[in-house]
Amino acid sequence: MVGAALQYLPKLYRNAILAGLAWVFGVGLLAELIIQILRNLFGNNAARIAFTQGALKPLWAGIVFVAAFVLYVLITPRRKAVSARYAALDTKQQNVAQVVGSAVLILTLFILPSLVGTYLSEVLSNVGLYVLMALGLNIAVGLAGLLDLGYVTNFAVGAYVMGVLTSTGPLGRGEMNFWMVLPVSVLAAMFTGFVLALPVLRMRGDYLAIATLGFGEIIRLLALSDWLAPYIGGAQGILFIPKPSFGPIIFDTPQKLYYIILAACFLVLFISIRLNNSRTGRKWMAMREDEDAAGAMGIDTTVAKLLAFTLSAASGGLAGGIFAAKLGTIFPHSFSLLISINVLAIIIVGGMGSIPGIVVGAFALIGLPELLREFSEYRMLLYGILLIVMMLTRPEGLWPSAVRRRELHAETEAVGAD
Amino acid sequence: MADNILVASNVTKRFGGLVAVNSVDFVIPRNSIVSIIGPNGAGKTTFFNCITGFYQIDEGEIDFDGEPLNGLEPFQITKRGIARTFQNIRLFSNMTAIENIMVGSESHLKSTWMGAIVGTPGTRREEQETESDARDLLDFVSLRGKGDTLARNLPYGDQRRLEIARALASKPKLLLLDEPTAGMNPRETAQTTQFIRRLRDELGISILLIEHDMRVVMGISEYITVLDYGQKIAEGLPKEIQANPRVIEAYLGRGAASGLETEAEAAAAD
Numbered sequence: 001m002v003g004a005a006l007q008y009l010p011k012l013y014r015n016a017i018l019a020g021l022a023w024v025f026g027v028g029l030l031a032e033l034i035i036q037i038l039r040n041l042f043g044n045n046a047a048r049i050a051f052t053q054g055a056l057k058p059l060w061a062g063i064v065f066v067a068a069f070v071l072y073v074l075i076t077p078r079r080k081a082v083s084a085r086y087a088a089l090d091t092k093q094q095n096v097a098q099v100v101g102s103a104v105l106i107l108t109l110f111i112l113p114s115l116v117g118t119y120l121s122e123v124l125s126n127v128g129l130y131v132l133m134a135l136g137l138n139i140a141v142g143l144a145g146l147l148d149l150g151y152v153t154n155f156a157v158g159a160y161v162m163g164v165l166t167s168t169g170p171l172g173r174g175e176m177n178f179w180m181v182l183p184v185s186v187l188a189a190m191f192t193g194f195v196l197a198l199p200v201l202r203m204r205g206d207y208l209a210i211a212t213l214g215f216g217e218i219i220r221l222l223a224l225s226d227w228l229a230p231y232i233g234g235a236q237g238i239l240f241i242p243k244p245s246f247g248p249i250i251f252d253t254p255q256k257l258y259y260i261i262l263a264a265c266f267l268v269l270f271i272s273i274r275l276n277n278s279r280t281g282r283k284w285m286a287m288r289e290d291e292d293a294a295g296a297m298g299i300d301t302t303v304a305k306l307l308a309f310t311l312s313a314a315s316g317g318l319a320g321g322i323f324a325a326k327l328g329t330i331f332p333h334s335f336s337l338l339i340s341i342n343v344l345a346i347i348i349v350g351g352m353g354s355i356p357g358i359v360v361g362a363f364a365l366i367g368l369p370e371l372l373r374e375f376s377e378y379r380m381l382l383y384g385i386l387l388i389v390m391m392l393t394r395p396e397g398l399w400p401s402a403v404r405r406r407e408l409h410a411e412t413e414a415v416g417a418d
Numbered sequence: 419m420a421d422n423i424l425v426a427s428n429v430t431k432r433f434g435g436l437v438a439v440n441s442v443d444f445v446i447p448r449n450s451i452v453s454i455i456g457p458n459g460a461g462k463t464t465f466f467n468c469i470t471g472f473y474q475i476d477e478g479e480i481d482f483d484g485e486p487l488n489g490l491e492p493f494q495i496t497k498r499g500i501a502r503t504f505q506n507i508r509l510f511s512n513m514t515a516i517e518n519i520m521v522g523s524e525s526h527l528k529s530t531w532m533g534a535i536v537g538t539p540g541t542r543r544e545e546q547e548t549e550s551d552a553r554d555l556l557d558f559v560s561l562r563g564k565g566d567t568l569a570r571n572l573p574y575g576d577q578r579r580l581e582i583a584r585a586l587a588s589k590p591k592l593l594l595l596d597e598p599t600a601g602m603n604p605r606e607t608a609q610t611t612q613f614i615r616r617l618r619d620e621l622g623i624s625i626l627l628i629e630h631d632m633r634v635v636m637g638i639s640e641y642i643t644v645l646d647y648g649q650k651i652a653e654g655l656p657k658e659i660q661a662n663p664r665v666i667e668a669y670l671g672r673g674a675a676s677g678l679e680t681e682a683e684a685a686a687a688d
Contacts, residue, residue, distance in 0.1 A: 271535050278534030279520075279527055279545065282513075286521040289510035296470060296504075298496035298525030298588055307531060 016072040023068035024061050036117045109262060113255040121254040123370045125326065128261035129319045131362040133339075134346040135268045135355070136315025141344065142353035143281055144308035145288025147209040150196075150216030151343050154313040156223060156335040157192045158185040158320025160232055162241065163330050169240035171233050178244035182321045189317020190310050197309035201302055204291070216340050223332035237331035244325050257326050264322060268315050272355055275311070284308055342366070349390060351397025360398045423448045423592055423624045424469070428478035431461075431468055431648075438464040440648040441478065446592065446624055451614065453627040453635045455659075456645035457668055462628045463505055465645065466594055469626075470502050471495040483591065497525045501590035503581045505597050505628070511570035515561060515580050518569050519552035522587030552587065559583040559613075575606045579613070586617075592624045593617065599631050607631060611638055636660065644668065 027034060049060075086097065113121040133155060140146045165174050165181045200211045222228055224235055232238060243252045244260060251257050275281050283304050286294040295301050324330050342365060350361025369383050390398075424446040431439040439461045446452050454462050467473045469480060471492040480487045487495055501522075510518050527548065533541035556565050559579040564572065569580060578598060585593055598614065599607040611634050617623050629635045635642065636656045644652040644659060646668040652659060659665055 274535045274537065275531060278531065278541070279524075279529050279548075280531040280534055282517060282521055283524065285513055285517075286510050289512060290508050292472070292492075293504065293508040293510065294521070295492040296472075296496060296502055297521050297584065298493050299521070300491070300493045311531070 012073060012076060015076070016069045019072040020065040020069040024065050027064050028061070036120060037115050040115050040117060113258045118254050121258050123367055125254055125258050125261050126370075127362050127366045128258070128265050129323055129326075130343065130346060130366045131265050131359055132261070132268055132315050132319035132322075133343045134350070134358045134362055135265075135272050136312050136319070137343050138272065138312075138347050138353065138355070138358055139275065139284070139315075140308050140312040142347055143276065143288065144284035144305065144312075146305065146308055147205065148212045148309070148312070149209045149337075149340050149344065150212035150214070150219075151312075151316055152216045152335050152337065152339040153196065153219045154189040154193055154316025155320040155323070155339060156219050157189045157313075158317030159324040159330050159335070160223065160238070160320075161185045161188045161317075162321040162324035163238035164232060166325065167238050167241050169238065171231070171238050172240065178242070178325050179246070182318065185321030186314050186317040189313045189320065193313025193316075194306060194310045197306050201305055213337070213340075216337055220332055220335050220337075223335060235332060237329055238324075239329045241324050241328050241330070243328065257322075261322060261326075264318055268318065269355065269359075276355065280304075280307070345387070349387070349397060351400030354397065354399055354401035357397050357399035357401065364398060421448045422446060424480070424482050424626075426469070426478065426480045429465070429468055429475050429480060430477035431464055431473055432476050438648050439468060439475075439645075442645070442648075442650045444643055444650070446626055447641070449618065449622060449624055450640045451618055451625045451627065451638050452641045452643070453629055453639040454643050454645060455629065455632075455635055460645040460668075461648040462645055463596060464648075466502070466596055466626075466628060469495075470500060470594065493525070496588055496590075499589070499591035500594065501585035501588045501592075502594040503578075503585055503596055503598065505600065507577050507581055509569040509577055509581055509584070512568060514566050514568055515556065515572065516549065516552050516565035518580060518584050519555050519587045520548050522584035523548050523551060523589075525588045555583045555586055558586070575602060575610075578602070578610070582613075582617075586621070586623075590623060592626065594626045594628075596628045597630060598627070599629065599634050607634060610634075614638060 086094065089097065112124065116124070133151060136154070137148060137151045140148045140151075162178075162181050162185050164171065165176045165184065166172065166178060168175055196212075196215050200208055203211055223232060226234055228234065229236075243250055244257075245251065249256070251260055283294070283299050286297065286299060287301055287304055291301055294304075323334075327334075346358060346361040346365050348361075349365055350359070351357030368386070369380070422445045424444075426442065426444040428441045428443060429439055430437065430441050442465065444465075454465065456462050464473065468475045469487070471487065471490050471494065474489065482495075482498060482500060485498070487498070490498075510521060513521070527544060529538075529541040529544045553565060556562060559582060561572075561576055561579060561583070564576065569577065572580060582593075582595070582598070595614065599610050602610060614625060614627070615638055618625055627635070627639065636659075639656055642652075642654065642656055642659045643650060644662075644665050651664050651668060652662045654662070
């Protein structure tokens with residue numbers, strides 16, 4: 001009945017009803033997050049008006065529904081006009097609009113921790129670490145087409161270097177400053193990336209994936225081994241890694257650590273974009289498309305591959321170093337295969353080779369499981385279902401690069417054109 | 419000795435027990451258009467791959483512009499001034515036309531990844547120059563306005579021309595074209611033939627051609643070499659090749675010599 005009634009409504013209103021329902025569902029799903037924000041903005045009472053025990057009150061659910069419905073009906077017809085007006089602007093004005101947009105985004109990111117509280121700042125920091133790793137791995141997988149399943153290696157090297165050089169515990173050597181060690185973590189990861197790339201230079205595709213998978217496991221087992229235990233602690237791990245400090249500021253809470261991670265993300269983002277649009281990025285893409293033809297164009301594919309692996313590792317080392325200082329302790333089991341898989345999944349879900357896609361993908365894959373805590377034991381099940389639905393309905397990723405979108409939709413367009 | 423840009427002597431390439439190219443001697447005079455023909459599986463493309471470094475030759479020597487190419491990797495050979503196209507088009511299909519050409523100019527770019535991150539003036543200038551050179555080449559192969567199209571979405575004939583433009587971007591002295599008119603209709607074939615002649619006349623590039631279409635081969639080649647089962651069975655001017663009984667035999671089998679005469683007549687009538 002309801003379905004039939006929906007069919008007869010004009011498309012705009014039908015979609016508006018769906019949007020309203022989606023919003024109610026979304027608000028209910030993210031109740032905890034919203035309560036936190038309300039509490040921080042307007043105090044405890046505001047949160048209590050709309051929510052009881054972490055759930056939305058029926059009256060407020062109605063209000064959200066009506067608000068979303070009305071907004072949808074009002075905005076949708078105007079959306080086209082707005083994008084048309086944007087397209088009509090000249091490049092200079094478009095640039096201004098983009099700068100304003102980015103400024104708003106950056107400002108939001110900047111004040112976010114004080115809005116969302118400790119727990120969600122922690123979640124955001126984890127998302128940030130994964131953004132770092134995914135941006136790094138994207139160089140190898142997304143740009144150069146080198147399927148690396150052992151990315152955790154770089155993360156582990158960065159973390160252990162940080163651990164050993166800064167720890168004030170018995171395993172610490174040097175008790176150096178976080179900021180001095182961070183570049184060392186990055187360089188050590190780059191070195192590892194370079195050395196591990198040497199034996200796999202001639203491998204392609206699946207074979208490369210298996211070999212790198214092996215490296216990931218080797219590094220975890222090395223960290224666990226008794227052989228290296230006197231230096232890096234074996235199963236006991238490294239303890240007493242001090243929190244970073246800068247002058248009088250000690251980055252001891254998730255809210256403060258968030259800013260270090262945010263800064264690192266911006267740095268790596270900048271470098272990724274620059275590389276992506278450079279001769280080097282073009283070389284990698286050519287190699288991904290056709291390695292033999294790339295060679296015939298005068299590209300030294302050996303050097304290009306080594307560079308891709310080395311630069312890709314850098315960001316993993318950076319994430320690892322921050323991770324060690326953030327946690328204060330590191331154990332071998334933190335560096336499991338699952339990290340490599342997760343990072344790869346972020347790239348695929350976000351949209352292969354797309355830099356904004358990586359950020360969106362990291363939020364979806366790392367942030368979402370945290371926000372789905374409502375469903376307790378069904379959480380991972382729901383997460384898995386979402387991934388499958390996502391791959392079926394949007395194989396090009398959440399925010400694909402323009403090229404990839406064209407690639408995956410070329411066939412449907414061709415069929416449609418017939 | 420005449421001015422030859424490429425001299426191959428006694429080139430042999432084996433795959434296990436199979437001798438794909440058997441002690442072939444071969445020269446390309448500077449500023450000429452030279453063809454290799456032969457039945458399918460005669461070793462033409464293998465010979466191509468030996469020149470471009472895709473295969474390492476087992477015996478013999480290949481000299482380019484007076485220097486030996488033996489043991490060099492394909493990218494090094496490209497840097498020395500030999501560019502090629504592929505029999506089955508191998509563009510970077512998910513990159514735009516202009517990006518494809520820009521990749522082609524790799525061999526004389528100097529900017530580094532560090533320069534790209536910092537955004538040094540030299541890097542920016544080089545990028546701009548590379549792009550404007552690429553646009554010029556795009557015009558040269560009559561693909562103006564299609565620079566931002568993905569290579570895979572271009573029509574077949576355009577893809578062939580884009581592949582040639584990509585090869586030209588390396589500013590080669592010698593261009594190797596592997597069946598440039600394969601799969602084209604007669605009109606496109608005629609245009610391509612014209613175009614190849616233009617490459618030599620306007621850019622002064624020597625050209626080595628593998629081609630199945632006898633009209634194309636006979637029409638533009640100054641010199642033809644015929645391979646069969648990896649052996650050179652004939653070489654000479656187009657006219658001599660047309661009349662050579664061994665060539666006719668290789669193509670059409672024993673006793674079918676009259677068949678080729680009609681084809682030759684057709685070519686002449688063209």
